[in-house]
Each structure stands twice: as C-alpha cells, then as structure tokens.
Amino acid sequence: MHFQWYPGHMTKAKRMMQENIKLIDLIIELVDARVPLSSRNPDIDELGKNKARLIILNKSDLAEERWNEAWTEYFKKKGFHVVKVNSRKGGGVKSVQSVIQEACKAKIERDRKRGILNRPVRAMVVGIPNVGKSTFINSLAGKAAAKTGNKPGVTKGKQWIRLNKQVELLDTPGILWPKFEDQTVGLRLALIGSIKDEVLQTEELAAELIRFLAANYPGVLENKYTITAAPDPYVMLGRIAESRHCLVRGNELDTEKAAMLLMDDFREGKLGRLTLEYPQTEEA
Structure with a gap:
C-alpha cells in the first residue's frame, strides 16, 4: 500500500508559516506520542532555525509510559524542551506555560536589557494533521479558541x-510534507489517522496493525475481542468480525466493518497504551 496525501491547502499553509516566522520567538511542535518521530514534519526544523523549540508529546495517555520517558530523553538530548500532554483530559497542560517561559528565557533577558518589558512571547503552534493542535490550544487557553475535529484538515487558516x-x-493548519521517503512513516501516519481514511484501504491498514501488534504486543487482540491467535492477519480480521457480529446479508463476515472497528478502537486507546515506534531503533 502506497501512502501519500498532500492537498493544495497545505502548500498555502506552509507559505503562510514561512511568512510569519519572523514574528515568532518559539515554535511549539505537537507530535503524537505513539509515533513521535514519524509525526514530525521534517520541514519544521528548517523553518525553525534559530528559534526556541518546544516539543509537546501529545496523546501521551495513549502511548506506553516507559516509551514516553525514552522519547522525552531523546528529544532533550537534541536540545528541545519537552512536555508530555494529554490535551483531551488536560494532563500536563498546566506545566506548559512555565516551560514556555523557560524556553524563551534568553529572549526575555535580551528584551529586559534593551528596556523592553512585558512583551509577550509569541509562539507558533505547528504539527501534522490530527495530532491534536486545536484541542491542545483550547486546553491551554481554557476556552474554545480554536476549531477542533477528530479528522485531519479542520484548521484551514491562521x-x-x-x-x-x-x-x-x-x-496554524496541520501540514504534511509532499513526499514520504520512507513508506513506514506513511503507514504509521495512516494508523494514527493523520492521512484521510478515504484515500486508504481500511482492511490493508488493519492487517498492518494486526501484524505489528502480533510482533510487539502479543495477546492484546485476543484479550480484547475474545478470539484465538492466527498467523494470518486477514484470518484475525475475520475472527474479530465474527466476535463483534460484523455481518453483511446472508450472514457473511463484514471484514471491512471489522477493520474500521479495530482502527477506531486503536485510535481511541481501547486496546490499551501502545507505542508504534521506539527511539533506539531510530538512532541505530
């Protein structure tokens, strides 16, 4: 399966970010804690040269805590400030304000020496689609300041x-990058919902998730759906369909419906806390 999704509004959004970067002191980059590296847009590092940087490990409640810690250390070693956040429930959000001040300490000190007092820190919030930017901003602001949606492409303008x-x-709107060099990255982004489901083959995607879980989290699917293991992911999909009574006319198994059910359960954390990529493999 080939992964690619780069609608025209993303080119416009990138241009808008480039035009506004001179106004900015800090870039707050949201990543999905389940795929922290794959959910980083490589263009952001180029865009944010010489700016203070803060990485928000969002949806950290959906990822394994030991890997959250490992990724926090990984990014800190690279010179980023890092905060683990669960924007939907507000976990970790309170500490963000103080980390913003810490990240911009040098800039605030420079302003003070030049007699500029109380100028607010200006931060650009960036991230790929569906990583939770709007929910994070609303949680931080304590009000519905930004539009939210559980599908990519809700925020259109700045x-x-x-x-x-x-x-x-x-x-800023969520933007991907024009070409995924590594299709594994595309797969991970498809799994977390950052690529529109309409352009994907749901059953193939579910089969990839089943393969990954069998290798890294054995027993998770068996326990959740009360089924027995099978080496073939499509057989597993059939067993999930049977267990959850996903049927079409004539009592045939509806594996498409089962695939959608599995993807929803994964994305909502109903399979437990799962991390899809690990720092040491990325550095090897």
Missing part, C-alpha cells in the same frame, strides 16, 4: 490567540 499577558499563540 489565527492569533492571546493566552495571557505573557504568551500569544499563532495557530
């Missing part, structure tokens, strides 16, 4: 949000 006297945020 908007400034004043958090308080110290911080102003620039919300």
